[in-house]
Amino acid sequence: MTKVTMTINGKSVSGEVEGRTLLSSFLREDLHLTGTHIGCDTSQCGACVVHVDGKPVKSCTMFAAEADGADVATIEGQANEDGSLNVIQAAFQEHHGLQCGFCTPGMVMSAAALLKDNPKPSEAEVREYLEGNICRCTGYHNIVKAIMAASGQDVSAIAAE
């Protein structure tokens, strides 16, 4: 067992981990931050995306030991300080960008990473960026729309209710 210390959603946390402990397991099982989900074994579905030192990573494909000293952000830390939904979360709700909710944490974290680098992405850029986030419910229409809306773009011309 190795001791790791990292900052998660602004708070310093420590824990004892095995070499094989994935960052996702550390979050879910040791810290009970279960918003980060596990949907596959091959690093493709993206339900586990968190930010490590500001970059999106698949927390199921990184060892907790490798995150020692890192700054980690998860879905649990995304809301505004008063607990209200942040701009991206609110856009997902407003534009019905989620159904069963399982892929949603990863989608929101990927969207946040995208908008940090590219504040006004085109439809094609959003779709391409979501290559590593699989959703089975929405057909992606409202996810793409929500992310574009969260970036401040006018999405009223995009069909839907």
Added chain:
Amino acid sequence: MYAFDIERPATVAEAVAALSNEDAQALGGGQTLIPTLKQRLASPEKLVSLTGVAEMKGISSAGGVLTIGGGTTHDDVAADGSYKALSELAVNIGDPAVRSRGTIGGSLANNDPSACYPAAALASGATIVTNTREIAADDYFVGLFETALDEGEIITAVKFPIPEKANYQKFVQPASRFALVGVFVAKTADGVRVAVTGASNEGVHRWTAAEDALSKDFSAGALEGLSVSADDLIADLHGSAEYRAHLVAVMTKRAVAAAS
């Protein structure tokens, strides 16, 4: 996963020392190795994580050669832009989260027959720099998941001579998003090199007939009538050997047309 320890050396020397244990294995970005470990298809006693080795990270350019640290992520290569075709290739590897972690050294050491970087290294005539030596790309790629690396040898950097013109065209395998066929074309003063990934059971390889034609006339038209044999090409769920052979020609033409 089976149990193992993780070591996080800070220097190449420490990493090499840690890897001297024969049951130790190097861990780059882990984007291929970790899924393999999850399936219990590997059982190292120790993983030596290279992500903390600062001297293996970063990109520098001098004398027309781009040197990329072996621990540099795809994301950083994508953002660099000084070798445009290479940055464009990097931006289409995996997905953003994979690109945050995956490294050029890890990709080249693994030498997946459908990976993108091997095509760039081979077509560019890159040099693979390790902790002990420099290996020319032509000597480096030995076969399917096989390279000239010795046990415990670490790719510390890759040197890419920047060509006059180059382009990479990737026809994606739609599930894995690896290359079903990828072709990297590089034109230098010495001629044209064409490297093909995704297609062959032998791994990345050069298409010399196309190189000869393109060295004489660097245009898509120069490839008219040229085709590759389907023998020894990969056939799987996503495409037959004949289809891959066809795609090699199509992607090569497109790469030539798009080269800049």
Added chain:
Amino acid sequence: MPKDGGIGASTVRREDVRFLTGTGQYCDDMNMFGQTAAVFARSTVANGVIKSIDTSAAEAMPGVLAVFTGEDFVEVGGNPAGWLINSRDGEPMKEPKRPVLAHGKVRHVGDAYAAVIAETVEQAKDAVEAIEADIEELPAIVNMKDALAADHYVHDEIGTNQCFDWGWIEDNRAATDAAIKGAHHVTTLELVNNRLVPNAMEPRCSMAQYNRANDEYVLHTTSQNPHLTRLLISAFVLGIPENKLTVIAPDVGGGFGSKIYHYGEEALVLAAAKKIGRPVKWTADRTEAFLTDAHGRDHVTKIELAMDKDGNFLAFRTETMANVGAYLSNFSTATPTFLHGTLMAGNYTVPNIYVNVKAVFTNTAPVDAYRGAGRPEATFSLERVIDKAAREIGMDPIALRRKNFIKPDQYPFASAAGLEYDSGNYDALMDQMEKVADMAGFEARRKASEKKGKLRGFGVNAYIEACGIAPSNLVGVLGSRVGLYDAATVRVNATGNLSVMVGAHSHGQGHETAFPQVVAEMLGIDPQSIDIVHGDTSKIPFGMGTYGSRSLAVCGSAVVRATEKIINKAKKIAAHMLEASDGDIELKDGVFSVAGTDKSVTFGEVALKAYIPHEFPLEDIEPGLEETAFYDPANFTYPSGAYCCEVEVDPETGKVSVESMTAVDDFGNVINPMIVTGQVHGGLGQGIGQALLENTTYDENGQLLSASYMDYVMPRADDLPFYTVDHSQGNACTHNPLGVKGCGEAGAIGSPPTVVNAVIDALQSGGKNVTHIDMPMTPHRVWSAMQNA
């Protein structure tokens, strides 16, 4: 009450807040004190005899608490098929036992033959590797045609690989044959409806607790219908009395059919929890999901369409082989029969229908209902052969469909496939589709594609489906072993807020938002004062769950009926409070008033009075305000639609891109248009996935080649376009109180033939004589078809 929270409002979903903040509670997010882990030993061969299983080494491993094999479940029951199908000769279908753990033989890759319970998952995995199983591999039976001809069997005891040979409607067979024989033109098409893996993003998970003090079990599980799971476990598998077993389906991360069914893992964790006296949890990894979740579709079909010289449809005749896999999953026998054969009249006035379905056992994972379930297969066959016929006789595909559409004045319409359609207007749907899809601009768009070197195609489709499953009397006659009603309890609390317990389970459909809209509209109160309770058998009267686009049409109707009872009782209480007669009480905007006076009490005052019944006429009115209703529908509902899409084909690579997709649906009345549109989007994504990307491939040895996201092509955001969805042309369902028809499966039913028709159009426009390509139309397949044309 603010009108924007009632019926017809695109209210944003209240459940979103927890999902967006990471506070949803999915099964694997929960842990119990003292919890242990279950891991299964699964067959690596498709067909094999279990010679011996030695678990002694595994039992001695660190942390191991128990090891189970099939021997441990010999005395208990099997997981049954819920629908009895009789063959054409009157013989009942073959029903081999589906045990909790394989016993005697393993029958598909992934078939579990043992399970280890240990302190941790990794310890259990270590112990699984230490189980010594001597399994003698036998030749695998994979291909359906080979299976029917084979002299060895998936289940030796039944002596055949044919589950049933079903004819629908057998009495129509001779007339259909005669109509085809004498027809002016017959179009024939052989096609494959490709096998799919549902791939809900949340893998299955089951967690059991056993309380020795009162002999009670609690099972948390990823289910679309916890009551059905409880019923199956109680009545058929383990015999745990229903009143001793609580099944809870918490937040569930998608189902699409795959979580309707009871699976052996659920029974195993229950048995294990009792044996070791501690909670037991099992969570599938994605590979297990691929190997063991019920798959969908997998039909091989020959369909013939007979027409007269004017293009009037005379007959459809279908021969289908339907793969049921290695065991009968719960709805697997209904899916290729009554959810498929009965829809083979489509939207058309065709007089003769005959459908023959042979269900075939193979050494593959069980196949069952997946989004659409039988109806996508019916629509695909019909709408592909109609498109082919139009090309053969040189008629516009839309005109040919319109010529044969059932007309609005023909309802109720008795279809030749045995259903009575209650309402619809297919021409109006087609009109609207032509308008919103800007069909007039297609030629200009085609020219623009040509300039880019791409072939552009236009494809169209009309569909009808039977939803709102289902009238119990009718399905009983047809072989169903369960009723298909649903139930709801409306509980008005003393302080005026409501808990509505519903049998339908919400795992993406937005019930927590939409159902309160219905109740709020009826009572005239704030929908935020109404909460839905679902997914817990200890809290809900009963329910048959969520599938077949039934939640609103059936369970929603039960909610309406229960709310009507609440209103009736509340009026009595109000009448008492207002010293008036109940017949004079009116309810408007949450206020009960005496007609023609200014005397009134609010809904909240009535609720309080119900629980503080001072000066109450107890001989006339009981205290309390809670009502339950069971609703059994009078008929199926019949959503219908007209879809079109435009594709571009890259002739050099064969790659198809969907440039536009338009779905115009008649869902009857719509409660929440935003949610309905989202349901259509999801169906479209899956339908386009089926058409272009997804395929489940077993090799000749029964090994699943597409067993991960590295090879099974899940649609991603960059594979799909924005969609145009329109449900302005609704015709209310005539027989349920809300007039709703169901929208969950439409997109997955309507889109696959639309896409295929468009690709064929594109290729033919490019001078390629390609008349059919099987799904998925991968670049390789499209390119190959072009080479051979």
